[in-house]
């Protein structure tokens with residue numbers, strides 16, 4: 001690839017860490033083809049490293065700063081990446097580039113998903129697909145905010161134990177089966193998975209429960225899943241999708257900045273599954289497809 005030239009309003013970053021997000025696998029599988037992701041798209045949407053050049057209108061003082069950046073559609077699996085300066089954040093001392101690309105995009109989703117779910121302390125929360133970066137942060141945020149219970153779905157006992165260590169109180173399998181002590185219903189469900197089983201989890205909402213769909217790692221839900229909401233009409237259920245794309249940029253950056261500070265102080269944990277060289281992006285995706293990743297894989301050039 002040619003070295004990218006930052007356009008007006010952009011910076012160029014020499015990458016030191018590149019996040020391999022669940023979204024990259026979803027794009028690669030074609031689940032999001034309808035959103036314009038086509039073959040040939042350079043994957044990767046979050047990087048951290050040092051600014052090496054600025055485009056027109058960007059203050060030259062950015063050059064040399066250690067930053068996290070959302071690269072959007074311009075491609076992050078690269079030694080040099082460009083990003084709009086509004087989507088760039090200076091890293092605090094004490095936060096590694098690998099930690100930054102594990103938390104930067106997903107932490108914001110976790111924070112605002114709980115917010116959109118109108119979560120309040122004491123309520124019960126289920127995080128479906130909790131073993132990824134979004135879920136790992138959502139579990140920690142719900143637990144420390146005083147949730148009555150934080151249940152998770154995951155695929156093994158060992159992964160469940162790791163999630164308990166991060167704040168989960170109840171561990172369910174992927175179909176929602178659990179031990180006898182799990183809450184019968186949940187006030188808020190944060191769903192990273194979607195897919196054919198989504199209606200089963202709509203059934204787990206308490207009266208006035210809120211379901212927040214933030215991802216589709218299990219594919220799209222059945223076309224008629226809305227009928228489940230209508231069947232539960234008398235429970236006054238809510239279902240919403242949530243994408244951080246709809247947030248005002250400054251809101252995203254404010255939450256990200258405080259989460260970075262918390263992570264640098266050890267108050268918010270990031271889980272880096274594995275660090276691999278950039279030219280092992282393909283094995284990284286195979287690892288994700290095999291379901292072996294807990295947290296996030298990070299590529300380094």
Ligand SMILES: NC(=O)c1ccc[n+]([C@@H]2O[C@H](COP(=O)([O-])OP(=O)(O)OC[C@H]3O[C@@H](n4cnc5c(N)ncnc54)[C@H](OP(=O)(O)O)[C@@H]3O)[C@@H](O)[C@H]2O)c1
Pocket residue numbers: 021022023025026105106109128129130131132133134135153154155156159174192193195213214215216217218219242243244245291293294295
């Ligand atoms: N809303 C937003 O603004 C936003 C922003 C960025 C990304 N996203 C979306 O978030 C998703 C990626 O999030 P992530 O990186 O946290 O997730 P991830 O790491 O890709 O997956 C999370 C967990 O889901 C479980 N899982 C995977 N496939 C499954 C299946 N078929 N059925 C049930 N469970 C399954 C796995 O855990 P177990 O094996 O333990 O079950 C996996 O570790 C993508 O869909 C992406 O589009 C949304």
